[in-house]
Amino acid sequence: MTALGFLYPGHSAEDDYPRMEQMLDSDVRLHVVHTDIGEDAHRVDALLEMGSAQRLTDRVEELRLTGAEAVVWACTSASFVFGWEGAHEQVRGxxxxxxxxxxxxxxxxxxxxxxxxxxxxxxxxxxxxxxxxHFAAFLKSAGAEVVAMRGSGIITAAEVGTWGRDEVLALAREGDHPDAEAVLLPDTALHTAAYVAEVEAALGKPVLTANQVTLWEALRLAGRRVNAPGLGALFSREPVVQV
Structure with a gap:
């Protein structure tokens, strides 16, 4: 059995994790430990506090007791707002x-x-x-070309957590671009696990969502690959060989 640990900020779409565990249909167990988010606001100052070292390390011991083999800070915004180097330091800590x-x-x-x-x-x-x-800038630092970017103006994770299939599909369609080879939906407060395959079929290209890639990253850290077509192309295609 492979145990994976996730530090998840607050309570919004954490039910994606037991859903994804079922979709893996494997011997992988996902353990979610919640961090204190402070102020629920998609605002840079609030996000820097949300992702501070103290808030993350406060719950590390609880996560260690689950027997996890790897840990992922299950938050996009409160990592990329630190910038490329700052996000590296956050992970190292x-x-x-x-x-x-x-x-x-x-x-x-x-x-x-x-x-x-x-x-x-x-x-x-x-x-x-x-x-x-800030996310687009982070991706550029990672070597990706961002051909289109759409923000929805939602301030709180609580509101994002109320979105369902129709809103997710509309967001992806409105944010797509003919030149894009993949569409990215950040925000782990957004429920997406149940819709990834459907959204990919609608767009005709890979769709990467926050909770989906967070799970994949934890598996990568643990040296595991699991085929799970319901979680999209990321979980059902051969890896690209980098040359």
Whole structure:
């Protein structure tokens, strides 16, 4: 059995994780530990506090007791707002505190984009435009070309957590671009696990969503590959060989 740990901020779409565990249909167990988010706001100052070292390390021991082999900070916005170097330092601090391989959802997106072989991507975000811009800058630092970016102006994770299939599909369609080889939907507060395959079919290209890539990143850190077509192309295609 492979146990994976996730530090998840607050309570919005954490039920994606037991759903994804079922969709894996494997011997992988997902353990979610909630962090205190402070102020629920997609605002840079609030996000920097949400992703502070103290808030992450406060719950590390609880996560270690689950027997997790790797840990991922299951948050996009409160990692990429630190910038490329700051997000690396955040992950290094988490790894030291946990004594485990560690990553974050932002790096999960960067790695997943390469995995599906996408050089050009579109960002369809729930966030306000300025916060979405920080994500686009992070992706550029990772080597991806962002050909389109759409922010939805939603301030709180609580509101994002109320969105369902129709809103997710509309977000992806509105954020897509003809030149994009993949569409990215950041925000782990957004329920997407049940809709990834349907959204990909509608767009005709890989769709990468926050909770989906977070799970994939944890599996990568643990040295596991699991075929799960319901979770989209990221979980059902051969990896791209980088040359």
């Amino acid at each position: 988490l790894a030291r505190a946990a004594g485990l391989p560690a990553s974050s959802t932002s790096f999960a997106f960067a790695h997943a984009v390469r995995e599906v072989g996408a050089a050009r991507v579109a960002v369809a975000a729930t966030y306000p435009e300025d916060v979405a811009g």
